Amino acid sequence: MKNKPVYEDTIPGGAHWSLLIRRGTCLRLTDVDGGTNVGMLFFNPGDHLERYNAPDTLKCQHTFRLTQGHCLYSDMGRIFCSIIEDSVGWHDTAGGNSNKQMVKAKWGEHNYQQYKNDWYLNGHDSFLIEMAKYGMNQRDMAANLNLFSKVAADDDGNLDFIENNSNAGDSVMLRFEMDTLVIFHTCPHPMNPAMEYPKRPVNYQLFEADPIADDDLCKNSHPENQRGFKNTELYNLGCKC
Amino acid sequence: MITQSPLKSENASYRKTVLAGDYFIHVIKQGQTFRILDLEGNQAADTLFYSANDPSERYSAMDTIREQGNIYLTTGTKLLSNHCNVMLEITADTCGRHDTLGGACATESNTVRYALEKKCMHACRDSWMLAVAEHEEFGIGKRDITHNINFFMNVPVTANGELTFEDGISDAGKYVEMKAMMDVIALVSNCPQLNNPCNAYNPTPIEILVWD
Secondary structure, eight states: OOOOOOOOEEEOOOEEEEEETTEEEEEEEEESSSSSOOEEEETTTTEEEEBOOOOHHHHHHTTTBBBOOEEEBBSSEEEEEEEESSOOOOOSSOOOOOHHHHHHHHHHOOHHHHHHHHHHHHHHHHHHHHTTTTTOOGGOOOOOOTOOOEEEOOOOOBBEETTTSOOOEEEEEEEEEOOOEEEEOOOOTTTTTOSOOOOEEEEEEEOOOOOOOTTTTHHSSSSSHHHHHHHHHTTTTTOOO | OOOOOOOGGGGOOOOEEEEETTTEEEEEEEOOOOEEEEEESOOOEEEEESSOOOOTTTBBBHHHHHHTSOBBHHHHHHBBBBSSSSEEEEEEEEEEEEEESOOOHEEEHHHTTTTTGTTTOHHHHHHHHHHHHOOOGOOOOOOGGGOOOEEEEOOOOOTTTEEEEEEEOOOTTEEEEEEEESSSEOOOOOOOOOOOOOTTTSSSOEEEEEEE
16 A cells, blocks of 8 residues: 555544545545544445445444454444454444533533534534435434444443443554445444533544455455455456556 | 243234244234244244334434343343333243344355355345335334344354354244234344244244234
8 A cells, every 4th residue: 555645534523524436546534632423424425225234234244342353344244344453452342322412411502603613513413414415314324433432341241331442543454345425423433421421523634545454364364255345346347447 | 041921822902923934014003912833843933123103213222232231132031122212021931041142143244154146045134124014004114124033043152252042942842922012013034044944944833822
């Protein structure tokens, strides 16, 4: 991979954005100040009915946590992207998303009128806004990723949000295996117990990906992923990009 | 938590046996009690709920487990919608634990999980697709199909983040029962999966009962 990013930007905390990422592109997300959370959804830009599927991602790789070596699956047995590098070690996809009522109950209401760009946005509204730009609504919203956040379960199934999971400078690199519409926000994780609404920015960089080697970590980490890559190759057949 | 129900089968207002590989779609009215009975044991019932008044409000696995702080569903679990409203509450459970993280089988995910050549084997999502195609009156389509409950299925998560599919903990005659807190559409696939232990490799019928 070329060392220099093709593009780079920083999204402030408590904000949202979206971008179409082509197959063969890498997206590196970096936690600027530590303790960020990136809520993320994937859609097939050619058919929004195909979208990120958290249960398929977990069960295909027998995992509850996501990290380097894992692939992020669509509901059609294909791989949107692979986690090719990760200094965090645990990303959540079971904690869900914050909404207006939750944010108000935890941190009070900070509306735009009074606070302008220091208002408190929530994850649900952030997704709705970005999705509406592509003609989608809440019917298209399935379970999201919470990159940089850790939610663990004990032997009895009790869930716990683990604080300080990600430090300043920690990063995760996603390599896209098919064209993907990426919807994301930097609103707090719904289980974050912080006393103040955490506004933690994330830096993102786009790179051209290297060709996938036969001994690629993500492709070979599970036999399931070899088959997921086969399905995705078939989908991309004839694509000259 | 294992809890028995005081309700008697003979007093149910509605009873239907659903064969493995078939679907069930039916409105459960607010206040009615809905039971899924595992007739022969080790069967998985892949279940989704929608608000009958507005199907864009639907069962949300992640909201349900986060708000109760536990990944397993059992007696006392409030099944929440994507608006965090209570859709149903589990009032009796003789199995003790149900999964909502494992999702449903689909022909496409079967290719990944088992083998590419298994793509034409029947799967829960195909049952749901037929259900919504044959019942357009509910206004549900593929975009409304999200992450379901796997009643009677056992999918433990470990503290270091592994997820495993264990042999079912259900048995013949075990059931789970829930009271509707709003009018809901129940959409169930009686799982046809032949490739993993969720059905003990032998899918069998379930019975649905409703009490007023």
